[in-house]
Amino acid sequence: MSTYRLKSVFAPQSIAIIGGSPRERSAGRAVVRNLKASGFPGQIAWVNTRYDQIDGMATVHELTDLAYVPDLVIVTAPAPMVPKVVATAAQRGVAAAIILTAGLGQGPGSLAEATEQAARAHGLRLLGPHCLGVIAPHARLNASIAAHTPLPGDLALISESSAIAAALVEWGVQHEVGFSAVVSLGDAIDVDFSDLLDHFALDRHTRAILLYVESIRDARKFMSAARAAARGKPVVVVKSGRAPNSGGATHTQTLARSDAVYDAAFRRAGLLRVGALDELFAAAQTLGRLGTFPGRRLAILSNGGGVGALARDQLGALGGTLATLSSATVDRLDRALPDWSRSNPVDIVVDADGERYAAAIEALLADAENDAVLVVNVPTAFTSSADAARALVRSAGQRLRYSRAKPVFAVWLGGGEAALSALNAAHIPNYATEADAVAGFMHLVRYREAQTALMETPPSLPEDFVVDSTAARAIVEAALAEGRQWLDPIAASNVLRAYGIPTARIWAAADADAAVRLAQPLLDEGLPVAVKVLSPDIIHKSDVDGVRLNLVSAEAVHAATTALIERARRLRPDARIDGVVVQPTVLRPKSRELIAGIADDPVFGPVIVFGRGGSAVEVIDDVALALPPLDLRLAHELIGRTRVSRILKAYRDVPAADERAVALVLVKLAQLAADIPEIRELDINPLLADAGGVAAVDARIAVAHSRQLHKGRGHPRLSILPYPKEWERQLTLTDGSAVFVRPVRPEDEALFRAFFARVSDEDLRLRFFQSMKHFSHEFLARLTQLDYARSIALVALNGQGEMLGAVRLLADANYERGEYAILVRSDLKGAGLGWQLMQIMIEYARRQGLRLVEGQVLRENRTMLAMCRELGFSFKPDPDDPSIVNVTLPVGDAARASA
Template sequence: MSTYHLQSVFRPQSVAVIGGSPRDRSAGRAVMRNLRGAGFAGKVAWVNPRHAEIDGIRTTRRLKDLDWVPELVVVTAPASIVPQVIADAAALGVAAAIILTAHLGEGPGSLAAQVEASARAKGLRILGPHCLGVIAPHARLNASIAAHVPQAGDLALISESSAIAAALVEWGVARSVGFSAVVSLGDTMDVDFGDLLDYFATDYRTRAILLYVEQIKDARKFMSAARAAARSKPVMVVKSGRAERIMPGNDTHVQALARADDVYGAAFNRAGLLRVSALDELFTAAETLGRLGSFPGRRLAILSNGGGVGRLAVDQLAALRGTLATLSDSTVQQLDAVLPQGWSRSNPVDIVVDADGDRYAAAIEALLADNENDALLVVNVPTAFTSSADAAQALTRTLGLRPRHQRDKPVFAVWLGNDERATATLNAARVPTYPTEAEAVRGFQHLVRYRDAQSALMETPPSLPQDFVVDAVAARAIVDAALAAGQRWLDPLATHALLKAYGIPSAPVLHARDAHEAMDLAQPLLEQGASVALKILSPDIPHKSDVDGVRLNLSTLAAVQAAATSILARARELRPDARIDGLLVQPTIVRPKSRELIAGIADDATFGPVIVFGRGGTAVEVINDKALALPPLDLRLAHELIGRTRVSRILKPYSDFPAADERAVALVLVKLAQLAADIPEVRTLDINPLLADREGILALDARVAIAPSRILHKGRGHPRFAVFPYPKEWERTLQLSDGSHAFVRPVRPEDDALFRAFFARVSDEDLRLRFFQSVKHFSHEFIARLTQLDYARSIALVAIDPRSGDMLGAVRLHADADYHRGEYGILIRSDLKGHGIGWRLMTIMIEYAKWLGLDLVEGQVLRENSTMIAMCQSLGFRTRLDPDDSTVMMVSLPVQQVAAQLLE
């Protein structure tokens, strides 16, 4: 239900605590004590049928005995009566409930099911059960059982674990870290990560969001909310479960490589979240991002009065795959003039142990002005010769005097020792300061990774090539036939045909039932001068090497006969239970300068299909050089996926090996993602090895597991994708009122140039009417927000002239997370008004809203925009004056009621 009634959880006007007793460890008593201790200013009641008074506070026997209806109730009553408590609260019109009580069970007939049914029927939001509660310091609300209340700040903490939430509250209290809110989810009956991300993404009190995750239940909702939140503010996440091992016995290599934690990492990466490895890193990252803005670049300069500490910082930077800056010649000359003989003359810059404040200032000034670095780390080691406080003052004084063009360059500080004056000076100047050089470098890398994540969210991908043509119909027929025959695996011939349908070259394959047939099939190949490869064929032996089931480079019929006999005998000896269907006969592929890769589709229980890429070969699971990504993919995402592996380095030229065709490899990954979108019945697909060289790629061996599709995610669209794919089914051709035609399709990420050309042909007045203000400049970020869509919630449809390719207009619809309401916007090229483009785009938008299941489409229109208001009224929209702004009209369409008549 998204953010519906969440304001009542974090900023209620009244609260009732239900349950509790006079005993020391009573949860209800702890909540009431915390509410009063925090100074909550609203009405507070205590509902308790057993005790008329607790701690000097009079109680009320039943919730309905109150002469007012609380906005929020905090339930600590015994599990057996919680369903009745919630039913009573829902009947009275309570907006939200926090259930601290545990042991409500799960599944049909459970106490939890009864609670959920009562709450949903009346729109009562439930946080919990079995949670710590909520702390909202700005509202002076502590509706929790935490031991202490943190100070008000700008970090929102969302924890799946009550214990972790309590521990982080204590951590924050000890270090004077402030929070906008602290909330634990508990068993997540209703309010979940997606709801809270939506809420805090638009909360002006929250600068950054911190997540502790154990398991995501609604992957598509989480991804949609996380991507939206990450566009507006930093979202940092720590997840337990990294120690999971690769389990033997998986049917395919890609499935073995797609560990659950790695899939979560791929999801966080796709959503633009910054993943950290430990709880303390959450706050380190938040501190860094809070004091420093994003910056272009990744080259770090290091300045220290102790050479050893500077070199340790370099080591840490290398360990984290960071980039050490070089010093420009002019900077070296400038430093030569102000530093004593014996300074390092390289990065890290060692200004010698007796450096005073003036020496620090001169060196800092030179490094800030050097364009060869993007950030500066300043280290101070306390000595008997100088004052750490003077060095800190020199740093902050230099920062204050730097010219405007240098002010975006971030500066980090490590002041070893415990000089309170130095620390106070640095804190006052908002210089992020760390206790060790390792933590400072890690903070720098957090900033780099966050910038990379934001850039990835906004980057325009390259267009797919014109020859990206797939035959989904043929592929569908192959899979349907195999399913109808009761097969779990495609046979090698069908697998070869499936890859061919998606333009993935693969080695030709022939099927021999025994050694004699293998000789017959091999003879023509041998006569052509090729050698032959034989492989065991069995649906029960997923990895041929496990039974010594592969022979290569067979050049005579005698060798083929011997190898075939040996392979079959060995397989029957090692796997007497396996079905042996014979042998595969292939020409030996000789590509001496190729690299062995692995690529495929794995299946995850939470997120659905996952694209896997990495180093291939028989030892793929031991090497474990892989990267994962959630589909759909474009070429940019595919290249980024390749770049996250070590094997990507040897795709480049080295020694006498020419560069492999990396673009061809990337295109295979995009095609696999498209296959997963087109045919949900393909559960796993393993290409190993995938050869890559300067000539392109070739799949030497592949396995495909299939199963009837089942819905993994709620809502419309692909039943198994956590990230909503491009909705191709909404492409169509329309006839306009003048008889001409327009091609209408959903907006794609690569439409940046299309939108820029379109805006150039829209008048300033029309832009003002659409955006409610004058728009003179369209930044890359502005255009990216229009083209980088999360199709799970947003759709933008563009009308294009099929002759010129010019954009004629666009309509946009953004739905809330519970698919109840949507907000629309529309803009037509100024010279094309009166051609019926707006009417037809609005009609398709309404059709899409109906398809999504929305109840209401709303919009805001300036009162002076009489043309738009008239069109809305003719389409069935209701209009009313905005009560908060007399210049704006609110328009709303009851979708299901009107759409059926409009679309007849």
């Protein structure tokens, strides 16, 4: 349901509290007190079957006794009563309910299930159960059991834990940090993280969103909402639960620990993850008072050399950059200060008074060689910390003269009420230690860099990037039909070959004589041979010492094979031993051993794993994870997050490895995970990489019948929907020319730029409602980098690959309505392309289950209006702009039934 009826949770006009008692620790009584204390302006009713009045406030016995239908009910009744209470509210037409009551259980037959079913039947939204409630200071709403009401601000907090939400409320009150809303999810039987991310992404009072996460239930819904929210606002998340996995059958499965998968998901969505609650507090402090800024160069000012040095060291440890001082700034500080360090950190010594602080601060704010300024004060007997704080406030108040975007961070060691009050009143973020302040600075740096990465255009895939998914699928389906969980080595090799991943040649031999016959041609070529034990029950050959390399004679092959089979049977008498596999020993002396593969996560589905390979891969633990699908930019970023990426570069007499070839393997594995959901685990170890490319030496693939992991349409297992190849089409225009239509890809930015160059200024104005002379990278990235779970854009290409037109449809968060837009090259009007693109768009909307397609058309755009009329759209003037016509087309079941 997403944002449906959430307005009644955060801005209700009337509220009814159900339950409670005169007891001091009554939840219902606490909520009423908080509602009154927060100055809630709407109607408040109290429903209670046992008391006629509580605290002087009259109650009614039943919700049906009220003369009006409240927008919101807050349920504090005992658990067994909750389903009936919710059913009554839903039948009366109440929009939303907050359930504070605990103990409703989970799963089939529980009180929680009965409550959810009663609400869903009438569209009643539920927050909770077992939650703290909701606080929306801008609406003067405190519908919670929190001890205090925070100040109005622009931070939205969504917490799975009531205790964490309450702690952050108290922290905000103490530090004068305001919130746009505080929400505790509790057991989240309806409203979840995704719904609230969608809500706060569009909330005008919210500038940044804070999340406390314990687990995600609907990964696809979460990823879609998180990616949408993070493109517009900072989203900071702290997650509990870093327990290690119990292990897996493959190296990749063992390495794909649950917390690492969550980390990969947050990274992919553009969220800023922090490690602990104190970091979340620091991020709240920073985001609540500062905007983002370009750059990572920090200038540090202090009246003590030691603390300045500590800040410098912390900056280096977190990956920040110590700013240099321009010569003009050095000259200015020389004139203003009697004594100072003449370098960054700028130490203005222990007797620095407010005037000296002001001079140094103003000089650093004016210096274009830094991006932010950290000001530290150490209390001394010579000066007043309060005077220094007031000097900072005065100087910071003038910073618009220097740089609108340059932030200031403060650390006043030892505090002091007067100093901290001055800083808080000026909304200057201040921290207990220099380490906290540097962390706050780096939070903003990391967020901005994540946003930049989200907008980067990936390199185009090579034209020979062709996969044979049909052949690979046939191999997998044959194994499943035979009841096998693992592909044999030859089948695994053939799957990799079908996806263009270079692999060593491989053959199966039942005994030593067969191994010699297969090895002889290789030996005749002068190639050394490898033999490896072949058993469906022995996943890691090293467990039985089941590999022999560099065999250079038939006698050596025969002896090695005999020994391997005998040893495997002795060590694993329970295992089926089918013989050995024979392959050439891969001799690439300057190659690097890597690991690449696919792991299966119970929440997010397939995960791509990359890192340092070899038999000790778990001990080395140099690995990074990413969610598929991948493009080349994401693949290179994945490689760059490992330590082994450093030795892919050239060093000493070793030439650089072909990193692009490694990245292509990762993209192909992601494509394989998308094409064949039945592949559950895939392990290439080692994957050798050198200047000549890559080679997969050994591979294991586990398969299982696919099951639906995520709700909704599309791929059954990926948490991010892949490129929707099924929407590719071949069209014929009225002049007989052929046109290829396909979904937009992230690498299409250059295609769009060239297309817009061939569209007239007038047509661009009609499409974008304003004159368009320049198309920035950020603008084009938003057109080409899509979340296929919510939107689609289709481009039409001619035989030369030139873009002829495009249509797009963006679904709302409730997945009921979709807004369309279309543009065709100006020299192609009348060729029928626009009509056919609109038909495909309408077909897509119907397939996705939307109820309505809508759009806005300039009244003067007669061509578009005529086409809409022919397609059956209805017209209505825009109430806010007489130059615009709103057009709508029903596409749901009712529309098809009446057609």
